Amino acid sequence: QVQLVESGGGLVQAGGSLRLSCAASGRTFRNYAMGWFRQAPGKEREFVAAINWSGGSTDYADSVKGRFAISRDNAKNQVYLQMNRLKPEDTAVYYCAARTTSSYAISWSQYAYWGQGTQVTVSS
Numbered sequence: 001q002v003q004l005v006e007s008g009g010g011l012v013q014a015g016g017s018l019r020l021s022c023a024a025s026g027r028t029f030r031n032y033a034m035g036w037f038r039q040a041p042g043k044e045r046e047f048v049a050a051i052n053w054s055g056g057s058t059d060y061a062d063s064v065k066g067r068f069a070i071s072r073d074n075a076k077n078q079v080y081l082q083m084n085r086l087k088p089e090d091t092a093v094y095y096c097a098a099r100t101t102s103s104y105a106i107s108w109s110q111y112a113y114w115g116q117g118t119q120v121t122v123s124s
Contacts (some may be wrong), residue, residue, distance in 0.1 A: 002113040003027045004096045008117030010068055011124060017121070018080040022096030030074040033104035035111055036081045038092035038120075048094070049081060050104035061073060064090075086122045093117040 008020040020036070033086040049070040051058045058070050067086075072079040079096060097111035105111070 002029060002032065002098045003101050004098060004113055004115035006094065006096045006115040006118040009094060009120045011121045011123065014086060014088055014122055016086050017073060017082070017084045018086065018120060019108050020083065020094055020096075020118060020120075022079045022081075024079070024096075024098065026077075026079045028100075029098070031102060033099040033102060033110075034070075034072060034079045035045065035104055035106075036070060036079075037111075038090075038094045038095060039117075040092040043092075044079075045095070045108050047106040048106065050106060051079065052104050053102035057104070058117045059106060061095045083120070086120075088122045088124045090120060091122050092120060094120050 003025040005023045036048040039045040049060045049071045060118045088100040095117045098113040098114040099111045
């Protein structure tokens with residue numbers, strides 16, 4: 001069992017930055033791939049970024065590539081999402097998710113554990 005708690009969301013102006021953190025419980029965290037997803041009002045949950053168990057492989061949605069960076073610290077049971085050059089269309093609830101395999105996926109249905117989400121609002 002893995003419990004995930006996101007933090008770091010908030011209100012920021014367009015062009016600004018935020019860093020989201022996801023704290024994970026459980027000794028098996030280091031074996032799991034992790035992902036960030038987001039959901040805006042009236043829209044489906046969408047893939048943002050993912051990272052494999054070691055941090056050596058990552059993937060990003062085209063909409064955030066070059067602006068966002070995912071990383072992890074297995075010693076601290078943490079995964080991060082650095083978000084730069086934020087746009088109003090990045091406004092959403094951001095979720096951290098854990099997949100019980102070492103390789104990541106871009107489909108939310110492949111992730112077994114989810115955090116409660118953190119709100120990110122980007123004003124124009």
